Amino acid sequence: MTALADHDTPVDEVDATPVLEVDGLSVEVRTITGTLRAVNEVSFEAHRGETLALLGESGCGKSMTATALVGLLEPVADIVGGTAKLGGRTGQVDLFSADRKKRREMAGTELAIVFQDALTALNPLYTVGTQLAEPFRIHQGMSAKDAKAKAIDLMTRVGIPQPQTRLNSYPHQFSGGMRQRLLIAMAVALNPSVLIADEPTTALDVTVQAQIMALLRDLRSEYHMAVVLITHDLALVAEEADRVAVMYAGNIVETGTVAEVFGNPKHPYTKGLLNSVPVNARRGDDLKSIGGSPPDLHSIPQGCVYQARCPLAAEVCKTTRPTLATVGTGRKAACHFPEEVKNV
C-alpha cells in the first residue's frame, strides 16, 4: 500500500508574467503600547506553475502578509501602503483597492488560502459535505444535488476514502491529515490562480506532511496555480519551493531561487538560519546559532533591522537601512555587505 514518489519536483511550465504582484505592502497593528509595523514595504511576485516560499521565524510578518492579501486581517491591523495586483481571468485587479463585492467574487475563484489549523478553519457544526459544496453553491449557483456531486469529486481528488459516506461526517470525525486534505479541497474547489498555504503541515506528523506536500504539488500542476508557501521550515522550502523570500522583523531581507539563496546566501540572516540547522552536524558539535533574539517590533532600530545580531554590522548599518538591491540575476538582498556574507 505504499507508493514510491519520484522526488523530482514536477517541472511545471512557469508563466513569464506574474499572476500576483505585491508592491510595497505595509501593515500596521494598533496595540495598547502603540502602533507597530508588522509588515514593512514587502514586495514580491508569484507566477503560475511555481511555488514561492515566504520563509521566516515567528513574528517576522509572513502570516500577516498572507492575511492582508486574502483580506482577513484582524480589525486592529491596517494596510497602510502598497498594492497587490492579481491578474486572473477577469483582468488585473488591485486587491487592496477592490470593493467588498469584488473581493467576495475573487475569494476562492482567484485567490484561496489553506490555514495551518484545519480544525479551527472548518466549521464544527456543519458536515464536511455541506462545507465543501458551499463554494459551488455561492459562486456558481449550483443546485444542492450538483454541488454535492462536486464535493464528492473533490474529496476523491484529494484522497479521502469513501467520499460518499464521509460526506456526512463532521470535521472532528477526521484525522489531522484528512482535515488538511479537506481544507485543501475547499481551497482549490473553484480553481484559483493563487493558492496561499500558511504553514499547511506544521501541525502534522512527518509521514503525513509528506503526503500533503505531494498533494499540493500535484494540484499545482493540475490547476496551473501559483503557490505561496508560508513556512518557518528551511528543509521544506529546500524541497518544495522554486523561489524564496526570507523575512525578518517585517522586512524581506533576501529573495531569489531556492538553489541560489540556500547555496550562496547574500544576507547574514539567511546564512545564520542555514547554519542553525543541525544537518550534518556531528553528535556533540556546537551548532552555529544566531546570538540574541529578533527585535521587538515596537522598537525597530534605525538602520538595518538585523544589526543587533549581525556579525558583519558596521557603522553604516546603524544609520542607514539597506534597501533590497539586486545582487545577481533574479536575486536581491537587503545588506550593505552582501559579498562578505560567505565569510560569516
Next chain:
Amino acid sequence: MSEMPKVTEVTENLLEVRDVRKSFRVPHAGKNKLQALDGITLDLARGQTLGLVGESGCGKSTLARTLMMLERPDEGTVRFDGVDPFSLRGADLLKFRSRVQMVFQDPYASLNSRMTAADIIAEPWRSHKELIKNRQDRDMRVRGLLDLVGLGVKAANKFPQEFSGGQRQRIGIARALALNPDVIICDEPVSALDLSVQAQVLNLLNDLQQQLKISYVFISHDLSVVRHVADRVAVMYLGKIIENGPTEAVFERPNHPYTAALMSAAPTLDGEQRKQRILLKGEVPSPINPPSGCRFRTRCWKATDVCATTSPTASVDPEIADHSALCHHPMLLEGSGLESVSV
C-alpha cells in the same frame, strides 16, 4: 520478552526499562483499552542521550511520564540505578524524585507567570529542603544556575513574560538542574522555539551534559535534532520500540521499513540530491484497536501473510550487534523491497 530488540550490555546503565506495558481505559471503546506502551525495553547509560522518535500517539510521552513516575506501568519493571522506584515510599521516594527531572515542550505554559525567575528555579527546593542551607545559600545557588544556563544574575527578579521563548526555556532547564538530577527527560524541548534560538538551547543542553555528566532522554519529532543530540535512538510506533540502536547506525542503515519511511519523509536541506521518497499511505491506526501481528503492516509495502498473524521478533543488524528492529522482513537482510513497488 523475546520479541523485543536485544540491547547489548552497556557499562553502568543508569536506567533499565524491561517489558513495560501501560494501557488506559478510554470512553466509548467498549472492552478495548488504549495500549499506550506495549512491551518497552530500553537502557540508558550514564552521561548518554537516548533519542525517542515517533509520530503523535506512538507512546513517547507516556513512556516519559512512566520514567518520571507519573504513570505506574501495568506490567514490566523500571530499574533506576538498580532500584525499582515504584517500590519506594516516603523519604526514599522523595530522594528518587530529585534524580529524574523534566524539561517541557512549551516554555510559555510550563512557567508560572506570577513567580519570578528566581522563585521558579528555587521552587523544587521547597520540597527538597535538605538541598539548601539557608536563604543566602538559595540566592547564591539561583545565581549560579542562572549563570550556568547563560541568563545572567540580572534575570533573577524578572517574570517569565519579560523573557523570550528561548530564555524561558533556559529558566525551565535551570529549574530542572536545581536538584542535581542524574537524568533529565526533555519532552520536545526545542520544538516551540524558532530555529535560530533552537540552536542556542541545543548547544546549552550539550554543554551542560559535558560539564555535569547528566543523561538525557530526548523526545523529539525532529529527526535532524535527534541525530545531532542522541547517542542512541529508539523509534516508536503504536506503543512499541520498533528499532533501536546507535544513532548513526539507525540513520545510516535503517533496518525497519517504518524507520526508513520516517527518515525519507522528513524534508532535508539537501533534498534536491535525493531521487525518491517513500510515501506511506494512510495514517497511524488507532492504538485502541491496533492491527494484529506487526503493528506497522497496514502501511508497510513489504507486508506478507506472516505479518498479520505473528508479532515479529528482533532482527539484529549483521554488522552492529546492538542495532535491531522488530520486523519479519528487515531491510538489512532482505533489501528495501522498493524496486518491486510501482512508482
